[in-house]
Amino acid sequence: MQTEKVIDHIVDWLKDYATNAKQKGFVIGISGGIDSAVTSTLCAKAGLDLLCLEMPIHQAPNQSDRASRHIEWLQNNFKNVTRRQINLTPVFDNLVAAFPTVEKEEERFMSLANTRARLRMTSLYYFAALERYLVAGTGNKVEDFGVGFYTKYGDGGVDLSPIADLMKTEVYEIAIQLGINDEVIKAAPTDGLWGDDRTDEDQIGASYPELEWAMNLKDEGCVIGDFEGRQKEVFSIFVKLNTMNQHKMLPIPVCEIPKDLK
Known part of the structure; x- marks a missing residue:
């Protein structure tokens, strides 16, 4: 950089x-x-x-x-x-x-x-x-x-x-x-x-360098089955949190009303 x-x-x-x-x-x-x-x-x-x-x-x-x-x-x-x-x-x-x-x-x-x-x-x-x-x-x-x-x-x-x-x-x-x-x-x-004094790593279960590694590999198309041991554990943590927290990252959902109902 x-x-x-x-x-x-x-x-x-x-x-x-x-x-x-x-x-x-x-x-x-x-x-x-x-x-x-x-x-x-x-x-x-x-x-x-x-x-x-x-x-x-x-x-x-x-x-x-x-x-x-x-x-x-x-x-x-x-x-x-x-x-x-x-x-x-x-x-x-x-x-x-x-x-x-x-x-x-x-x-x-x-x-x-x-x-x-x-x-x-x-x-x-x-x-x-x-x-x-x-x-x-x-x-x-x-x-x-x-x-x-x-x-x-x-x-x-x-x-x-x-x-x-x-x-x-x-x-x-x-x-x-x-x-x-x-x-x-x-x-x-x-x-x-x-x-x-609990840290982010205490709460997440992975360090930031580990999460960055997982984020980059997920963007490349990797899946949990591609890894073993600690790598599999970290990748699983990332995928779980990324999935469950999409509601924070995506726009607020809007219920669109069909035109024929207006």
Whole structure:
């Protein structure tokens, strides 16, 4: 990959898109992970306003600390960056308290994890509307179009996706070129929706390089029966997630009414 040219291309694209949309800049949620770090830096390089939001919800301290230090690094390098911390923990707790209880609490863990992401999306759009900013998404290609590892109308609810045509490994290449803090680059990827340190690999059962391998081979027409051992396991994981999460990747289905019924 021609890393420097890719960076310039994305930065130009961001600036042109915002200018044509007559928006003043971007707002982005900073998680302490590699994707939000890279996306926010690319947005900052576009030269327009950039608002970085920290939105902790029972967040693991190491995630919050990394996010804070990345924003400090941005502000030391770019004059167009501002920050706000919105503590969503009490909002989340009050919402959970308002919901009816269920017989087995563990059954709603996934629903509540997605609720966290949707509260953050709501906050991003509040500031976007207030300041005439665009919500910048942080999803990469294997997450958004491979396994669908994001929350529908949560972190998937954005105005534009600067790094969605980059594989996760390519995002790391961009991060190194941009000079992103080493602690962010070395941190294990996590969605930060559980209030603990579980990683993306813990949840998915495969690493991002493995998922990229499977995604590329599926595009070439390979099937599960072509593999054995760990390769078969990884390919099966990818196919299962890719299939079950198509509802995230395809347009919302519309019930088309026949003309003779109108």
